[in-house]
Amino acid sequence: MGGxxxxxxxxxxxxxxxxxxTGEYFxxxxxxxSTHLKASDNIINNRxxxxxxxxxxxxxxxxQHNSITRSNTVETCKDIWNxxxxxxxxxxxxxxxxxxGIEADKTFNELTDKVAASVVEKK
Numbered sequence: 001m002g003g004x005x006x007x008x009x010x011x012x013x014x015x016x017x018x019x020x021x022t023g024e025y026f027x028x029x030x031x032x033x034s035t036h037l038k039a040s041d042n043i044i045n046n047r048x049x050x051x052x053x054x055x056x057x058x059x060x061x062x063x064q065h066n067s068i069t070r071s072n073t074v075e076t077c078k079d080i081w082n083x084x085x086x087x088x089x090x091x092x093x094x095x096x097x098x099x100x101g102i103e104a105d106k107t108f109n110e111l112t113d114k115v116a117a118s119v120v121e122k123k
Contacts, residue, residue, distance in 0.1 A: 046052045
């Protein structure tokens with residue numbers, strides 16, 4: 001019975017998440033379309049049908065992009081340090097510890113066999 005309840009609740013969660021994100025997508029697209037329709041309406045009414053904006057100087061749309069920079073070099077050094085730490089941790093996580101353990105065990109067994117064989121030969 002618990003599996004059915006969990007399945008139902010999982011389905012409700014999935015459906016509600018999809019509904020929410022679809023609604024947000026529609027809202028975002030409607031804002032985009034609304035902005036362009038208002039701009040087109042303004043151009044048609046004020047430039048094509050009438051001469052209201054003929055005397056007004058056209059102001060170009062700014063294509064300037066704002067960029068965020070570091071306030072000082074200490075923050076940049078911290079980021080570089082954190083990147084190095086992250087790379088080291090990812091390298092450690094990338095090690096196949098199981099295979100490494102098998103190889104270490106095999107090497108240790110070969111070493112102990114050689115030591116045991118040398119001890120037996122001396123007697």
